[in-house]
Amino acid sequence: MGSGRDRDDPLSFTSNPSSASSPVTVSDYLDNFLGEPTSRSGSFQSESLLGGDSSNDGDFGFARPDFRSEQLAGTVQFYERHVFLCYKKPSVWPARIEAAEFDRLPRLLSAAVSARKSSMKKETRLTICEGHDGTETSNGDVLIFPDMIRYRRLTHFDVDTFVEEVLVKDGEWLPGNPESLKGSYVFVCSHGSRDRRCGVCGPPLVSRFREELEFYGLQGKVSVSPCSHIGGHKYAGNVIIYQSKIHRKVTGHWYGYVQPEDVHVLLEKHIIKGEIVDRLWRGEMGLSEEDQKETQERRLQVNGAGHTVNKSNGKVTQESSVLCCQPGAAAEPNGCCQQNGKSSSCCQDATLMLSLETSEDSQLENENNTEKLTPGRKTAEKTFFRINSVKGSSTRKVCAIPTWLESWEREDTYAALAVVCAAASVVVAYTCYKQL
Numbered sequence: 001m002g003s004g005r006d007r008d009d010p011l012s013f014t015s016n017p018s019s020a021s022s023p024v025t026v027s028d029y030l031d032n033f034l035g036e037p038t039s040r041s042g043s044f045q046s047e048s049l050l051g052g053d054s055s056n057d058g059d060f061g062f063a064r065p066d067f068r069s070e071q072l073a074g075t076v077q078f079y080e081r082h083v084f085l086c087y088k089k090p091s092v093w094p095a096r097i098e099a100a101e102f103d104r105l106p107r108l109l110s111a112a113v114s115a116r117k118s119s120m121k122k123e124t125r126l127t128i129c130e131g132h133d134g135t136e137t138s139n140g141d142v143l144i145f146p147d148m149i150r151y152r153r154l155t156h157f158d159v160d161t162f163v164e165e166v167l168v169k170d171g172e173w174l175p176g177n178p179e180s181l182k183g184s185y186v187f188v189c190s191h192g193s194r195d196r197r198c199g200v201c202g203p204p205l206v207s208r209f210r211e212e213l214e215f216y217g218l219q220g221k222v223s224v225s226p227c228s229h230i231g232g233h234k235y236a237g238n239v240i241i242y243q244s245k246i247h248r249k250v251t252g253h254w255y256g257y258v259q260p261e262d263v264h265v266l267l268e269k270h271i272i273k274g275e276i277v278d279r280l281w282r283g284e285m286g287l288s289e290e291d292q293k294e295t296q297e298r299r300l301q302v303n304g305a306g307h308t309v310n311k312s313n314g315k316v317t318q319e320s321s322v323l324c325c326q327p328g329a330a331a332e333p334n335g336c337c338q339q340n341g342k343s344s345s346c347c348q349d350a351t352l353m354l355s356l357e358t359s360e361d362s363q364l365e366n367e368n369n370t371e372k373l374t375p376g377r378k379t380a381e382k383t384f385f386r387i388n389s390v391k392g393s394s395t396r397k398v399c400a401i402p403t404w405l406e407s408w409e410r411e412d413t414y415a416a417l418a419v420v421c422a423a424a425s426v427v428v429a430y431t432c433y434k435q436l
Helices: 028-034 055-060 104-119 159-168 196-216 260-272 289-303 350-367 375-394 410-435
Strands: 081-086 124-129 142-145 149-151 184-189 222-227 239-244 250-255 281-284 307-309 316-318
Touching: 055 196, 081 104, 081 222, 104 124, 104 159, 124 222, 184 196, 196 222, 196 260, 239 260, 250 260, 281 289
Parallel strands: 081 124, 184 222
Antiparallel strands: 081 142, 142 149, 184 239, 239 250, 250 281, 307 316
């Protein structure tokens, strides 16, 4: 049976290799059933998601029955290049933003990439990520990985030229000036109008990533953005991390079934240490589905007995490399987090925490010249923060339904002004004509 994982994803333009290596099938019917209804204009108008319906967590969130029930490794379809178009906010993205009548730029870019995909030398994915005018990722900006470059302010007039010069000919877009990207880029699928699981799981993950970046002092070094559907609704929360290694090779790793409690693990192990978190790992850019499975097996063999693979479903479990507190257990001297809730919280890496504390001590001494904190005291403060952040992960914010004003962007303003000026010109011309 052919793999249906990405058949429903017009924003993914990749070849369809033999599905004999594909362990997952996602039916269009299931996606349509779980997808959130949209208005006639395609806007996201779900009160149940935006209003904080308590049933969302149990049915579509991290507590849903099928959470972490299936194999992850080998669930990323082969691709070699990922293009992100920065465009508005997830709350106003329609389910099929690449085909939305009023979202001209993503619609035209999607059509151009689809029309020229057979001429591209690299298998290319196109995804929408959040964009805000006047910020680092403004509307119309295009990020390309593994090239690690950014083009500023693409407009619908430039789409065909951009696709031809950059994606087909692998050259440069002459009107633009490509900027080099540095650091790590994290994308979290938050496309709630496409699938409720992503809409429920994505936003808390984005918030937790941003909290942890501030906690670790990684602002400016790690960028976190919500993005549109990337394939694999059932694995929500879905996270992609693009990062340049020491030898300058850019990697793109996918993680699935990510919970807010896993965010600090991804930051500490993947981004800071450069280690793969295998129990959440879905695959990697540049590898076929079979290669992803083989790569993980080799990696687990090298890492030793700390991980085991369940041969019946391919799930990776971690046995002794991480000690976790039991519900209701007190904090241990080694820094194990105290947790009184239903789920347990994992211990911190003492070596990593000490190195982070040392750098933070230097920063505090240089910037504020305040009282020096001992590592023991800072560890206690960090543990207290971790406990509060884990407990706070279940807190739900009630958001208002987005209005037309929230989606009003600079190009919309220019268009409105042009219409007003044209109308004024007609009035003036008609007045002069009457006076003749």
